Amino acid sequence: MRTFQGVAELEQAVGTHLGYSEWHTVTQDQIDTFARGTGDHQWIHVDPERAAEGPFGTTIAHGYLTLSLVPMLSWQVYAVEGIRMGVNYGADKLRFPSPVPVDSKVRAGVELRSVTPGTVGYQVVSRVTVEREGGDKPACVVDVVSVLVP
Structure with missing residues (x-):
């Protein structure tokens, strides 16, 4: 983990890649729990038997489940x-350029795009790329916007 001693030091890192998270395994239990929480029970996510006959040969994580991992990974x-x-x-x-099949390992890489002073703090934009171990394309790419209050 990289630790910055204040916003001024963070600003010095704009335009750089900050590093990678640990690998996280996306389980069927996690997918099912997300489905219950969101009401999205599409078979491609929650029905392993039917999904085995589908385009990916197994269940896949919801795109928004992958997105919801971004804070933890970042x-x-x-x-x-x-x-x-x-x-x-x-x-x-x-x-969401590619799916995350069940039991895949994912991690996030973070690139600091900008740090801008605002009315209540500093707006920070980070490009987060969630990659799947062994995948040829990212699973999720998002520019995350946060506000840091000193």
Whole structure:
């Protein structure tokens, strides 16, 4: 994990790749729990028998499940000391270029795109790329927008 001593030090890293998270295995239990929480019970996610006959040969994680892993994975990459709080502000340019089959391992790489002063703190934009072990394309690419309050 990379730790920055304040926003000024973080600003120095704009335009650089900050590192990678640990690998995380996406299980069927996690997929089923996400389906229950969101009401999205499409067979490609929750019916292993039917999905075995489908285009991927197994169940796949919901795209938004993959996106929901971004905070957990990003927190493993970097932290900023000396702030009171950080809040999610939104996301830009979200894409799901490839599926995440059940029992896949994923990790996130984080590139710091910008740090901009705002009215309540600093707006931070990070490009997060979630990759699947052995995959040839990313599973998720998103520009995450956060606000850090010193």
